[in-house]
Amino acid sequence: MAGRGxxxxxxxxxxxxAEDNYxxxxxxxxxxMDAGFQILRAPLRADTRTPIGLFLAIVGAIVGTLSYxxxxxxxxxxxxxSLLIGLMVLYLPSSDSVVARIAxxxxxxxxxxxxxxxxxxxxxxxxxxxxxxxxxxxxxxFVPLALTSSTKKPPLGLNASRRIFVSVGKNPEDRGVLxxxxxxxxxxxxxxxxxxxxxxxxxxDLQGILDSGLRSIGxxxxxxxxxxxxxxxxxxxxxxxxxxxxxxxxxxxxPRLSQxxxxxxxxxxxxxxxxxSAKYVKLRGxxxxxxxRKVSVSLQLID
Amino acid sequence: xxNTNLFFISYSVLAFSTVFALSLFPNVDIxxxxxxxxxxxxxxxxxxxxFSLFExxxxxxxxxxxxxxxxxxxxxxxxxxxxxxxx
Numbered sequence: 001m002a003g004r005g006x007x008x009x010x011x012x013x014x015x016x017x018a019e020d021n022y023x024x025x026x027x028x029x030x031x032x033m034d035a036g037f038q039i040l041r042a043p044l045r046a047d048t049r050t051p052i053g054l055f056l057a058i059v060g061a062i063v064g065t066l067s068y069x070x071x072x073x074x075x076x077x078x079x080x081x082s083l084l085i086g087l088m089v090l091y092l093p094s095s096d097s098v099v100a101r102i103a104x105x106x107x108x109x110x111x112x113x114x115x116x117x118x119x120x121x122x123x124x125x126x127x128x129x130x131x132x133x134x135x136x137x138x139x140x141x142f143v144p145l146a147l148t149s150s151t152k153k154p155p156l157g158l159n160a161s162r163r164i165f166v167s168v169g170k171n172p173e174d175r176g177v178l179x180x181x182x183x184x185x186x187x188x189x190x191x192x193x194x195x196x197x198x199x200x201x202x203x204x205d206l207q208g209i210l211d212s213g214l215r216s217i218g219x220x221x222x223x224x225x226x227x228x229x230x231x232x233x234x235x236x237x238x239x240x241x242x243x244x245x246x247x248x249x250x251x252x253x254x255p256r257l258s259q260x261x262x263x264x265x266x267x268x269x270x271x272x273x274x275x276x277s278a279k280y281v282k283l284r285g286x287x288x289x290x291x292x293r294k295v296s297v298s299l300q301l302i303d
Numbered sequence: 304x305x306n307t308n309l310f311f312i313s314y315s316v317l318a319f320s321t322v323f324a325l326s327l328f329p330n331v332d333i334x335x336x337x338x339x340x341x342x343x344x345x346x347x348x349x350x351x352x353x354f355s356l357f358e359x360x361x362x363x364x365x366x367x368x369x370x371x372x373x374x375x376x377x378x379x380x381x382x383x384x385x386x387x388x389x390x
Contacts, residue, residue: 074326077336081318084340089311092361215352218359241306 049089056086104246107264108253111182114261115254118143123177127261128152128302129274129281132159133199136191138184139274139281141261142166144176151176153280153302182261183268187275189217190268198275203227203234206276210236210269218242219265223294232301233284234277236269240293247288247295262286262297269297277301310351317343334376341373 064079127141144151150169167175190213201209207225214220220240227234250263266286274281280302287296321339325331
């Protein structure tokens with residue numbers, strides 16, 4: 001991965017210059033740290049927490065001890081409050097743990113591979129989530145070569161297929177790519193944490209179920225699920241507490257995947273809707289408001 | 304603002320406001336302050352929820368300590384009332 005100055009190629013590890021866009025050795029496009037790896041600077045960052053926590057704890061301990069011997073209860077309480085907050089600031093970690101970041105980094109390469117596949121095949125149609133049932137089972141995504149009567153609603157049996165390139169009709173254009181959805185892991189974890197199968201949940205209960213599921217796996221919370229009957233469109237809004245960096249980077253590095261199939265979080269929402277409604281679901285659009293950590297997803301139910 | 308920061312800020316505001324408000328009343332024991340700190344911890348947690356999985360595991364330890372402190376104060380107060388009633 002090339003950063004500022006001299007770097008190395010993320011594919012073959014050959015030396016590359018900061019100005020290079022492609023690796024001279026293997027020809028891979030170089031991913032720039034300054035383009036997609038900007039971490040949002042929070043007002044109370046992990047590295048500033050330690051001195052703040054230490055200060056509060058020490059001041060609290062001194063004030064508390066002195067007040068105890070002087071028998072001044074309000075000052076003792078002030079010292080205790082300060083000590084308590086200081087210890088919590090020191091003990092509770094920041095949300096971007098190393099393990100979580102490594103896990104997100106690991107999935108990035110496989111998602112970039114899907115992006116390249118979509119690019120090489122020049123697929124310009126949006127992915128269709130095929131409804132499926134069963135706990136922990138996530139819908140597969142069918143990305144058609146062209147939108148025809150056959151590819152619009154691919155057979156449900158495709159969910160059992162292990163192939164990538166599939167044909168769903170007699171015509172040459174009735175073909176497409178069948179992929180595991182990027183949000184399959186999230187959806188399976190969500191179902192496991194709740195101990196239920198989303199295909200047994202109605203659309204009316206989806207908001208509450210999704211909200212508690214996403215909260216329990218620590219990804220975020222659902223703020224609204226609205227269905228617009230006229231357009232067969234469902235709008236889901238949620239607030240992220242994790243995976244925000246992965247979502248942001250994927251939108252830069254894998255625009256086709258983000259737009260046509262969805263980032264892992266968006267894909268999990270599409271998969272959940274497909275399971276709950278038992279209908280084919282197509283992603284219409286997904287917007288990320290990074291400052292407020294909000295994701296707005298528009299999904300289309302295909303009858 | 305991340306949820307962890309929101310938690311720290313809301314908890315600090317609640318805790319220091321409690322100290323200020325209770326200092327206006329005479330003869331308030333320290334256990335009243337402590338019980339309120341424990342309750343406020345759960346309120347701030349609820350307001351800043353949800354936390355990530357990694358944060359939640361750590362927070363559970365603090366939650367258990369807070370609950371233990373609150374329960375100890377409550378038991379002590381109940382025992383005190385019962386003993387006074389008996390006498």
